[in-house]
Amino acid sequence: MAIANDIGLDLTPEGRAAMDRLNELSSVTIEVGYQADQKAADDETSLAEVAYWNHYGTLHKDGSVMIPARPFMDTIKKHSEELAEFSQQALSSLETADSVVNAIGSQAKSMIQDAIKDEEWAPNAPITIEGGWMMNEYGKKGPVPVHIKGKSSTKPLIDTGALRQNCQYVIKKGKK
Template sequence: MSIVGELGINMTAEGMAALSKLDDLLDTTIEVGYHADQTAADGEHTLAEIAYWNHYGTLHKDGSVMIPARPFMDTVKKHSEELSEFSQQAMSSLETADAVANAIGSQAKSMIQDAIKDEDWVPNAPITIEGGWMMNEYGKKGPVPVHIEGKRSTKPLIDTGTLRQNCHYVIKKGKK
Protein backbone atom coordinates (compact mmCIF):
# COMPACT_ATOMS: atom_id res chain seq x y z
CA MET A 1 0.00 0.00 0.00
CA SER A 2 2.99 2.26 0.35
CA ILE A 3 3.12 2.82 -3.43
CA VAL A 4 -0.33 4.40 -3.25
CA GLY A 5 0.94 6.99 -0.76
CA GLU A 6 4.09 7.60 -2.81
CA LEU A 7 1.99 8.33 -5.88
CA GLY A 8 -0.23 10.68 -3.92
CA ILE A 9 -3.37 8.72 -4.78
CA ASN A 10 -6.32 9.22 -2.49
CA MET A 11 -8.10 5.86 -2.52
CA THR A 12 -11.71 5.14 -1.72
CA ALA A 13 -12.58 2.85 1.19
CA GLU A 14 -13.49 0.16 -1.34
CA GLY A 15 -10.13 0.53 -3.08
CA MET A 16 -8.28 0.37 0.24
CA ALA A 17 -10.18 -2.80 1.21
CA ALA A 18 -9.35 -4.45 -2.13
CA LEU A 19 -5.69 -3.51 -1.79
CA SER A 20 -5.66 -4.85 1.76
CA LYS A 21 -7.07 -8.21 0.55
CA LEU A 22 -4.40 -8.39 -2.15
CA ASP A 23 -1.73 -7.61 0.41
CA ASP A 24 -3.06 -10.37 2.69
CA LEU A 25 -2.99 -12.84 -0.22
CA LEU A 26 0.56 -11.94 -1.25
CA ASP A 27 2.21 -14.77 0.72
CA THR A 28 -0.67 -17.25 0.40
CA THR A 29 -0.32 -20.57 -1.42
CA ILE A 30 -3.27 -22.80 -2.24
CA GLU A 31 -2.26 -26.44 -2.71
CA VAL A 32 -4.91 -28.56 -4.42
CA GLY A 33 -4.82 -32.32 -4.80
CA TYR A 34 -3.62 -35.15 -2.59
CA HIS A 35 -1.18 -35.18 0.30
CA ALA A 36 1.12 -37.79 1.80
CA ASP A 37 -1.02 -38.24 4.92
CA GLN A 38 -4.03 -39.51 2.95
CA THR A 39 -3.94 -43.31 2.95
CA ALA A 40 -5.51 -45.29 0.10
CA ALA A 41 -8.05 -48.06 0.76
CA ASP A 42 -5.36 -50.76 0.43
CA GLY A 43 -3.58 -49.36 3.50
CA GLU A 44 -0.22 -49.68 1.72
CA HIS A 45 -0.17 -46.62 -0.49
CA THR A 46 -1.08 -42.98 -0.18
CA LEU A 47 -3.74 -41.32 -2.31
CA ALA A 48 -0.95 -39.09 -3.60
CA GLU A 49 0.78 -42.18 -5.05
CA ILE A 50 -2.46 -43.50 -6.57
CA ALA A 51 -3.21 -40.07 -8.05
CA TYR A 52 0.33 -39.79 -9.45
CA TRP A 53 0.18 -43.23 -11.11
CA ASN A 54 -3.21 -42.46 -12.63
CA HIS A 55 -2.29 -38.95 -13.70
CA TYR A 56 1.02 -39.84 -15.38
CA GLY A 57 0.45 -43.53 -16.10
CA THR A 58 2.84 -46.41 -15.47
CA LEU A 59 4.81 -48.81 -17.65
CA HIS A 60 5.62 -52.50 -17.52
CA LYS A 61 9.31 -53.42 -17.46
CA ASP A 62 9.15 -54.04 -21.22
CA GLY A 63 8.01 -50.44 -21.78
CA SER A 64 4.38 -51.23 -22.58
CA VAL A 65 1.62 -49.29 -20.83
CA MET A 66 0.40 -50.73 -17.53
CA ILE A 67 -1.81 -47.83 -16.41
CA PRO A 68 -2.58 -45.29 -19.15
CA ALA A 69 -2.04 -41.62 -18.28
CA ARG A 70 -5.24 -39.87 -17.30
CA PRO A 71 -4.04 -36.33 -16.53
CA PHE A 72 -6.98 -35.17 -14.41
CA MET A 73 -4.84 -32.74 -12.38
CA ASP A 74 -4.05 -30.75 -15.54
CA THR A 75 -7.61 -29.46 -15.59
CA VAL A 76 -6.61 -26.48 -13.42
CA LYS A 77 -3.98 -25.45 -15.96
CA LYS A 78 -6.25 -26.35 -18.89
CA HIS A 79 -8.98 -24.09 -17.49
CA SER A 80 -6.72 -21.41 -16.01
CA GLU A 81 -8.67 -18.57 -17.66
CA GLU A 82 -11.90 -19.81 -16.09
CA LEU A 83 -10.19 -20.07 -12.69
CA SER A 84 -8.69 -16.61 -13.13
CA GLU A 85 -12.13 -15.11 -13.88
CA PHE A 86 -13.54 -16.92 -10.85
CA SER A 87 -10.70 -15.54 -8.70
CA GLN A 88 -11.42 -12.00 -9.85
CA GLN A 89 -15.09 -12.43 -8.99
CA ALA A 90 -14.15 -13.80 -5.57
CA MET A 91 -11.89 -10.80 -4.96
CA SER A 92 -14.74 -8.45 -5.86
CA SER A 93 -17.49 -10.13 -3.91
CA LEU A 94 -15.90 -11.61 -0.80
CA GLU A 95 -14.97 -9.64 2.29
CA THR A 96 -11.70 -11.22 3.44
CA ALA A 97 -8.53 -12.67 1.95
CA ASP A 98 -9.25 -15.96 3.77
CA ALA A 99 -12.67 -16.17 2.15
CA VAL A 100 -11.12 -15.48 -1.27
CA ALA A 101 -8.43 -18.14 -0.79
CA ASN A 102 -11.02 -20.69 0.38
CA ALA A 103 -13.27 -19.94 -2.58
CA ILE A 104 -10.38 -20.34 -5.06
CA GLY A 105 -9.26 -23.58 -3.39
CA SER A 106 -12.80 -24.96 -3.42
CA GLN A 107 -13.26 -24.04 -7.09
CA ALA A 108 -9.96 -25.66 -8.14
CA LYS A 109 -10.84 -28.79 -6.15
CA SER A 110 -14.26 -28.95 -7.86
CA MET A 111 -12.61 -28.60 -11.27
CA ILE A 112 -10.39 -31.62 -10.57
CA GLN A 113 -13.30 -33.64 -9.19
CA ASP A 114 -15.38 -32.82 -12.29
CA ALA A 115 -12.50 -33.85 -14.55
CA ILE A 116 -12.23 -37.22 -12.78
CA LYS A 117 -15.96 -37.80 -13.23
CA ASP A 118 -16.65 -36.24 -16.63
CA GLU A 119 -13.57 -36.45 -18.89
CA ASP A 120 -13.39 -39.10 -21.59
CA TRP A 121 -10.41 -41.09 -20.26
CA VAL A 122 -8.90 -44.24 -21.76
CA PRO A 123 -11.27 -47.03 -20.59
CA ASN A 124 -10.24 -49.58 -18.00
CA ALA A 125 -8.52 -52.71 -19.30
CA PRO A 126 -10.56 -55.95 -19.45
CA ILE A 127 -8.64 -57.42 -16.45
CA THR A 128 -9.48 -54.29 -14.47
CA ILE A 129 -13.17 -54.56 -15.37
CA GLU A 130 -13.72 -58.31 -15.11
CA GLY A 131 -11.05 -59.25 -12.60
CA GLY A 132 -8.90 -62.36 -12.59
CA TRP A 133 -5.30 -63.41 -12.10
CA MET A 134 -2.28 -61.65 -13.54
CA MET A 135 1.46 -61.55 -12.93
CA ASN A 136 2.81 -58.52 -11.09
CA GLU A 137 6.37 -58.18 -12.33
CA TYR A 138 7.23 -55.81 -9.49
CA GLY A 139 7.10 -58.28 -6.59
CA LYS A 140 9.87 -57.89 -4.00
CA LYS A 141 11.48 -61.16 -5.12
CA GLY A 142 10.40 -61.09 -8.74
CA PRO A 143 7.07 -61.63 -10.52
CA VAL A 144 4.19 -62.78 -8.32
CA PRO A 145 0.60 -63.74 -9.17
CA VAL A 146 -1.95 -61.15 -8.13
CA HIS A 147 -5.73 -61.45 -8.10
CA ILE A 148 -7.64 -58.42 -9.39
CA GLU A 149 -11.15 -58.10 -7.94
CA GLY A 150 -12.64 -56.40 -10.99
CA LYS A 151 -14.41 -53.07 -11.09
CA ARG A 152 -17.32 -53.90 -13.38
CA SER A 153 -16.93 -50.50 -15.05
CA THR A 154 -15.13 -49.24 -18.12
CA LYS A 155 -14.94 -45.75 -16.61
CA PRO A 156 -11.60 -45.19 -14.87
CA LEU A 157 -10.89 -43.25 -11.68
CA ILE A 158 -14.39 -43.61 -10.22
CA ASP A 159 -14.82 -47.21 -9.00
CA THR A 160 -15.03 -46.40 -5.29
CA GLY A 161 -15.10 -42.61 -5.59
CA THR A 162 -12.22 -42.33 -3.11
CA LEU A 163 -9.90 -40.41 -5.45
CA ARG A 164 -12.61 -37.94 -6.43
CA GLN A 165 -14.06 -37.50 -2.94
CA ASN A 166 -10.70 -37.02 -1.23
CA CYS A 167 -9.28 -34.32 -3.46
CA HIS A 168 -8.81 -31.34 -1.17
CA TYR A 169 -7.02 -28.05 -0.80
CA VAL A 170 -4.76 -26.59 1.84
CA ILE A 171 -4.09 -22.90 2.32
CA LYS A 172 -0.58 -22.04 3.45
CA LYS A 173 0.51 -18.59 4.56
CA GLY A 174 3.98 -17.22 4.76
CA LYS A 175 7.04 -17.05 2.54
CA LYS A 176 7.66 -20.07 0.31
Protein backbone atom coordinates in the same frame (compact mmCIF):
# COMPACT_ATOMS: atom_id res chain seq x y z
CA MET B 1 -0.98 0.18 -0.23
CA ALA B 2 2.42 1.77 -0.38
CA ILE B 3 2.19 2.01 -4.17
CA ALA B 4 -1.08 3.96 -4.00
CA ASN B 5 0.46 6.34 -1.48
CA ASP B 6 3.67 6.69 -3.53
CA ILE B 7 1.77 7.96 -6.56
CA GLY B 8 -0.52 10.18 -4.55
CA LEU B 9 -3.75 8.23 -4.76
CA ASP B 10 -6.27 8.63 -2.01
CA LEU B 11 -8.15 5.33 -1.91
CA THR B 12 -11.78 4.96 -0.97
CA PRO B 13 -12.58 2.74 2.01
CA GLU B 14 -13.50 -0.03 -0.46
CA GLY B 15 -10.21 0.48 -2.33
CA ARG B 16 -8.26 0.31 0.92
CA ALA B 17 -10.06 -2.90 1.90
CA ALA B 18 -9.31 -4.44 -1.52
CA MET B 19 -5.63 -3.46 -1.24
CA ASP B 20 -5.47 -4.96 2.26
CA ARG B 21 -6.92 -8.24 0.92
CA LEU B 22 -4.38 -8.24 -1.92
CA ASN B 23 -1.53 -7.63 0.51
CA GLU B 24 -2.70 -10.57 2.66
CA LEU B 25 -3.00 -12.79 -0.41
CA SER B 26 0.52 -12.03 -1.64
CA SER B 27 2.01 -14.56 0.78
CA VAL B 28 -0.62 -17.29 0.35
CA THR B 29 -0.27 -20.50 -1.66
CA ILE B 30 -3.18 -22.83 -2.43
CA GLU B 31 -2.14 -26.44 -3.03
CA VAL B 32 -4.81 -28.58 -4.67
CA GLY B 33 -4.63 -32.35 -4.95
CA TYR B 34 -3.68 -35.16 -2.59
CA GLN B 35 -1.65 -35.16 0.59
CA ALA B 36 0.94 -37.77 1.65
CA ASP B 37 -1.07 -38.78 4.71
CA GLN B 38 -4.18 -39.72 2.70
CA LYS B 39 -4.49 -43.49 2.22
CA ALA B 40 -5.96 -45.42 -0.70
CA ALA B 41 -8.60 -48.14 -0.32
CA ASP B 42 -5.95 -50.73 0.73
CA ASP B 43 -5.11 -48.47 3.70
CA GLU B 44 -1.41 -48.84 2.90
CA THR B 45 -0.79 -47.03 -0.36
CA SER B 46 -0.72 -43.25 -0.36
CA LEU B 47 -3.60 -41.72 -2.32
CA ALA B 48 -1.03 -39.23 -3.68
CA GLU B 49 0.82 -42.21 -5.24
CA VAL B 50 -2.39 -43.56 -6.78
CA ALA B 51 -3.18 -40.10 -8.18
CA TYR B 52 0.37 -39.81 -9.57
CA TRP B 53 0.23 -43.23 -11.25
CA ASN B 54 -3.14 -42.44 -12.81
CA HIS B 55 -2.18 -38.92 -13.86
CA TYR B 56 1.14 -39.85 -15.50
CA GLY B 57 0.56 -43.53 -16.24
CA THR B 58 2.89 -46.46 -15.58
CA LEU B 59 4.85 -48.92 -17.72
CA HIS B 60 5.59 -52.62 -17.60
CA LYS B 61 9.27 -53.59 -17.47
CA ASP B 62 9.17 -54.21 -21.24
CA GLY B 63 8.08 -50.58 -21.82
CA SER B 64 4.45 -51.33 -22.68
CA VAL B 65 1.71 -49.35 -20.96
CA MET B 66 0.44 -50.76 -17.68
CA ILE B 67 -1.75 -47.83 -16.61
CA PRO B 68 -2.41 -45.27 -19.35
CA ALA B 69 -1.88 -41.61 -18.45
CA ARG B 70 -5.10 -39.87 -17.52
CA PRO B 71 -3.90 -36.32 -16.71
CA PHE B 72 -6.88 -35.18 -14.65
CA MET B 73 -4.81 -32.70 -12.61
CA ASP B 74 -4.03 -30.73 -15.79
CA THR B 75 -7.57 -29.39 -15.75
CA ILE B 76 -6.32 -26.44 -13.68
CA LYS B 77 -3.88 -25.55 -16.45
CA LYS B 78 -6.43 -26.22 -19.21
CA HIS B 79 -8.99 -23.97 -17.53
CA SER B 80 -6.62 -21.38 -16.07
CA GLU B 81 -8.50 -18.45 -17.64
CA GLU B 82 -11.77 -19.66 -16.11
CA LEU B 83 -10.09 -20.03 -12.71
CA ALA B 84 -8.49 -16.58 -13.06
CA GLU B 85 -11.91 -15.06 -13.81
CA PHE B 86 -13.39 -16.83 -10.81
CA SER B 87 -10.51 -15.56 -8.65
CA GLN B 88 -11.13 -11.98 -9.79
CA GLN B 89 -14.81 -12.30 -8.92
CA ALA B 90 -13.98 -13.78 -5.51
CA LEU B 91 -11.53 -10.97 -4.80
CA SER B 92 -14.04 -8.28 -5.71
CA SER B 93 -17.06 -9.82 -3.99
CA LEU B 94 -15.74 -11.45 -0.82
CA GLU B 95 -14.76 -9.42 2.22
CA THR B 96 -11.81 -11.30 3.70
CA ALA B 97 -8.63 -12.79 2.29
CA ASP B 98 -9.50 -16.12 3.98
CA SER B 99 -12.87 -16.27 2.24
CA VAL B 100 -11.18 -15.47 -1.10
CA VAL B 101 -8.55 -18.25 -0.81
CA ASN B 102 -11.14 -20.76 0.41
CA ALA B 103 -13.41 -19.93 -2.53
CA ILE B 104 -10.52 -20.29 -5.01
CA GLY B 105 -9.33 -23.54 -3.40
CA SER B 106 -12.84 -24.95 -3.44
CA GLN B 107 -13.31 -23.99 -7.10
CA ALA B 108 -9.98 -25.57 -8.15
CA LYS B 109 -10.83 -28.74 -6.21
CA SER B 110 -14.24 -28.91 -7.93
CA MET B 111 -12.59 -28.51 -11.32
CA ILE B 112 -10.37 -31.56 -10.68
CA GLN B 113 -13.30 -33.58 -9.33
CA ASP B 114 -15.37 -32.70 -12.40
CA ALA B 115 -12.49 -33.71 -14.70
CA ILE B 116 -12.25 -37.12 -12.99
CA LYS B 117 -15.99 -37.64 -13.40
CA ASP B 118 -16.69 -36.04 -16.79
CA GLU B 119 -13.62 -36.26 -19.05
CA GLU B 120 -13.15 -39.04 -21.60
CA TRP B 121 -10.07 -41.00 -20.48
CA ALA B 122 -8.30 -44.01 -21.96
CA PRO B 123 -10.59 -46.97 -21.16
CA ASN B 124 -9.92 -49.49 -18.44
CA ALA B 125 -8.33 -52.77 -19.54
CA PRO B 126 -10.66 -55.80 -19.55
CA ILE B 127 -8.87 -57.37 -16.54
CA THR B 128 -9.39 -54.12 -14.63
CA ILE B 129 -13.14 -54.35 -15.22
CA GLU B 130 -13.71 -58.12 -15.08
CA GLY B 131 -10.99 -59.14 -12.65
CA GLY B 132 -8.79 -62.23 -12.78
CA TRP B 133 -5.23 -63.35 -12.25
CA MET B 134 -2.18 -61.53 -13.56
CA MET B 135 1.55 -61.36 -12.86
CA ASN B 136 2.83 -58.41 -10.84
CA GLU B 137 6.36 -58.07 -12.18
CA TYR B 138 7.21 -55.60 -9.41
CA GLY B 139 6.90 -58.00 -6.46
CA LYS B 140 9.53 -57.60 -3.71
CA LYS B 141 11.12 -60.96 -4.61
CA GLY B 142 10.36 -60.88 -8.33
CA PRO B 143 7.17 -61.49 -10.30
CA VAL B 144 4.22 -62.75 -8.25
CA PRO B 145 0.71 -63.73 -9.28
CA VAL B 146 -1.98 -61.37 -8.01
CA HIS B 147 -5.74 -61.55 -8.20
CA ILE B 148 -7.55 -58.44 -9.43
CA LYS B 149 -11.09 -58.40 -8.10
CA GLY B 150 -12.50 -56.23 -10.88
CA LYS B 151 -14.09 -52.83 -10.57
CA SER B 152 -17.64 -51.76 -10.01
CA SER B 153 -17.32 -49.10 -12.73
CA THR B 154 -16.10 -49.34 -16.31
CA LYS B 155 -15.24 -45.63 -16.27
CA PRO B 156 -11.56 -44.88 -15.59
CA LEU B 157 -10.67 -43.16 -12.31
CA ILE B 158 -14.07 -44.12 -10.87
CA ASP B 159 -14.31 -47.25 -8.75
CA THR B 160 -14.56 -46.57 -5.06
CA GLY B 161 -14.83 -42.81 -5.67
CA ALA B 162 -11.91 -42.21 -3.30
CA LEU B 163 -9.78 -40.34 -5.83
CA ARG B 164 -12.58 -37.91 -6.67
CA GLN B 165 -13.95 -37.54 -3.15
CA ASN B 166 -10.58 -37.05 -1.45
CA CYS B 167 -9.19 -34.31 -3.65
CA GLN B 168 -8.57 -31.40 -1.30
CA TYR B 169 -6.90 -28.04 -1.06
CA VAL B 170 -4.49 -26.78 1.56
CA ILE B 171 -3.79 -23.13 2.23
CA LYS B 172 -0.24 -22.24 3.15
CA LYS B 173 0.55 -18.81 4.52
CA GLY B 174 3.95 -17.24 4.83
CA LYS B 175 6.82 -16.06 2.70
CA LYS B 176 7.17 -17.70 -0.70
